[in-house]
Amino acid sequence: MRALPDDQTWVLDLVSPDDARRSAALVRHRALLADATRSRQRADDIQARQGWNRAAENTYRRRLDLTLDGLVTAFCRAEDPAVRSHYAPYAVLFLRWEERFPADLRTSWPCSPWTTKERVLRDFTRGGVPAEQEPELAELLVVALRRPYRCKDWRYAGLLRHLAPAEAIAGLDDDRARFARHVLAHPELTISRFSYPRWLAAQAARPAAG
Numbered sequence: 001m002r003a004l005p006d007d008q009t010w011v012l013d014l015v016s017p018d019d020a021r022r023s024a025a026l027v028r029h030r031a032l033l034a035d036a037t038r039s040r041q042r043a044d045d046i047q048a049r050q051g052w053n054r055a056a057e058n059t060y061r062r063r064l065d066l067t068l069d070g071l072v073t074a075f076c077r078a079e080d081p082a083v084r085s086h087y088a089p090y091a092v093l094f095l096r097w098e099e100r101f102p103a104d105l106r107t108s109w110p111c112s113p114w115t116t117k118e119r120v121l122r123d124f125t126r127g128g129v130p131a132e133q134e135p136e137l138a139e140l141l142v143v144a145l146r147r148p149y150r151c152k153d154w155r156y157a158g159l160l161r162h163l164a165p166a167e168a169i170a171g172l173d174d175d176r177a178r179f180a181r182h183v184l185a186h187p188e189l190t191i192s193r194f195s196y197p198r199w200l201a202a203q204a205a206r207p208a209a210g
Contacts, residue, residue, distance in 0.1 A: 011068045014104070015096045022101075029067055030108055036063035037110070068094060069110050076123050085130045091120045092133050095140050102150070114151040125158030125191075138165040145169065145176050157191045160184055175200060 013025035039060040075087035105113050144156045160183050
């Protein structure tokens with residue numbers, strides 16, 4: 001796995017409540033992304049003329065590694081648990097960015113942010129949540145339950161068994177919260193994007209009490 005620079009603490013400002021700091025981080029991120037895009041175009045031009053070129057591909061990837069995308073990708077590709085834990089805060093930062101400033105994210109990501117969101121949530125579901133990230137991910141899960149549904153929010157259901165914020169969910173009273181409690185009560189369930197619609201249909205088909 002490539003070693004990434006660890007001096008990229010500026011990416012934390014992408015979710016800063018301070019407008020000036022967030023704006024500066026966003027400008028920096030977009031400039032780096034534009035540089036990576038130009039590198040991608042040069043690599044494509046070279047490959048169109050000469051075939052696949054490792055140097056051109058590596059240059060593009062190094063440019064992209066300077067953005068938050070590189071840090072999130074490092075998390076998702078990590079096989080060593082220590083490396084995964086090191087980059088996990090950046091994966092949570094991506095989810096926080098989507099939660100707080102989705103419009104900024106949509107215009108500042110090299111691919112579909114929803115694809116990345118699904119990949120990150122799937123990785124946390126399958127690989128587990130490092131203890132240091134449990135409180136923030138539990139908060140993000142509850143926020144997802146409270147807000148109107150967003151693309152790939154269903155993936156948060158897979159985190160319920162890692163985080164189980166039962167007390168916070170107990171205070172919510174709508175269908176999605178009831179489904180979350182159902183997931184917690186049935187650990188044998190396999191969660192997919194069809195799980196919630198099927199559960200809703202089953203509830204509607206149940207005879208009314210009394």
